[in-house]
Amino acid sequence: MRAYRCRVCDNPLYFENSVCVSCGTALGYSRSERAIVPVGEDGRYVDAAGLVWHVCRNLNLHGCTWLAATEGGQCFSCDLTRTRPSDADLVGLENYPAAERAKRHLIVELDTLGFPVTGKDPATGGDPVNGLAFDLLSSVAENVVIGHQDGVITIDLAESDDAYREQVKQKLAEPYRTMLGHFRHEVGHYFEWQLVRGPELIGRCRELFGDENADYQSAIERHYREGPPEGWESSYLSTYATMHPFEDFAETWAHYLHISDTVETASEYGLAAVAPVTAFSSFRDVVSGIWVPLSIALNMINRSMGKADLYPFVIPGPVLDKLDFVASLRP
Structure with missing residues (x-):
């Protein structure tokens, strides 16, 4: 930022x-x-x-x-929101601003990196063909599943509540869970759908992340029944990324945005003297030369305040290849 x-x-x-x-x-x-x-x-x-x-x-x-x-x-930004909580849903409305704030942050970052963001097509009644739209729903009124489908990203507004989100984070044994993180992850599904096209890109994506044609429902059931495979840390960023190639891509995309935005912010506020991330020919150089020492320093600063690590992840070699691929999709 x-x-x-x-x-x-x-x-x-x-x-x-x-x-x-x-x-x-x-x-x-x-x-x-x-x-x-x-x-x-x-x-x-x-x-x-x-x-x-x-x-x-x-x-x-x-x-x-x-x-x-x-x-x-x-x-x-507001035009991209297809559905919001009703005026009668007081809890949903209370949680609503945090979601919109995260969405605006996301759009600015995508603009900065040069990824095209187009909205819904009013001529089709608001359902995007290749555009992007958001359903910001309140789980007070209905069961809400965070996800992406054909350009529509669904967000559960309950995730704006710190106590609720921390409960879910502990239940799923996740090292990181934020509203902005949800937006970054789900928009990763959208951009894979939009940008990974043609035999060359699809082939390379499969080499790195696996065959996206694998049955998704079976993968979900296996993941929550058996957990991640042994030794997952050597090839994945998170246990959730091991579930299915789609999730591995979206997790990698989210971390690409995490890293890019934090490096830009650190540079803007004088914590790092670096060129914009978009000036580097290889995102691998950004990670190894800038992000690793910066994230270690930021983690230690957090520990000095008695807080958890800012970036509680390790980036193994195969993930560097995945991050490089995601960064290469930038127009």
């Missing part, structure tokens, strides 16, 4: 700021400029091309600070 500053008073800003706490200027995030910009008292911002942008109508609903193309309309 980039470091932002107020264009009026040069005060440091956080990504979610809607007002500068120093000078009181109203703010909005311009996706086209990848910047936080000042908004007038009329809720408008005029960019360098003369286009007029407006505060997203969802600012007071879930804290969206992005700019919309039409007055009273919603921004690009």
Whole structure:
């Protein structure tokens, strides 16, 4: 994540700021400029091309600070949400802002890396063909399974609750579980569906991750019945990645985003003096030359505060090959 500053008073800003706490200027995030910009008292911002942008109508609903193309309309990120909790679902609405915040973070990262993000097609009634959409559902009202299907990512809003998420994390013996992590993992399924096409890419993907045609339901049942295979640590990032080639790809993709975003943030805040991740010819060099020493230092900083490791994972050689493949899909 980039470091932002107020264009009026040069005060440091956080990504979610809607007002500068120093000078009181109203703010909005311009996706086209990848910047936080000042908004007038009329809720408008005029960019360098003369286009007029407006505060997203969802600012007071879930804290969206992005700019919309039409007055009273919603921004690009909010347009991607196909389903949200009803106004009567008070628990769902309480958990809703954290999910939207993670989604906005995800879109900025994908924009930074150059991966195309297109939304739903209104002409088809809102069901995307190759576009991306999100169903942010409340498990208070129904059973919700986090997943991806044909461009629609489903997120359980209960995962926004720290206590609930920690319970699930302990139950599944996971070293890491966050709302942003869910978004990163599920969008990995989407981009495998979109980008791994043609015999050459499909062949290489199968070499690294396995045959995606393996029966998924059988793989789930086997995984929860038997657990991961012995010695999984030498070839996988997590036990969940061992379940099926689809899950191995999505886990690898999520870690590609974890690493890329954290390295960029560390560079923006002066913790590492490196070029953008996209400037490296090999993601292997990013991992071995930058990420490994940086993550060790960050883990030790966390331990100094009595906290768990920031990045509780080991990256074996075969996973470096997988990470390189995922990074190579960038347009």
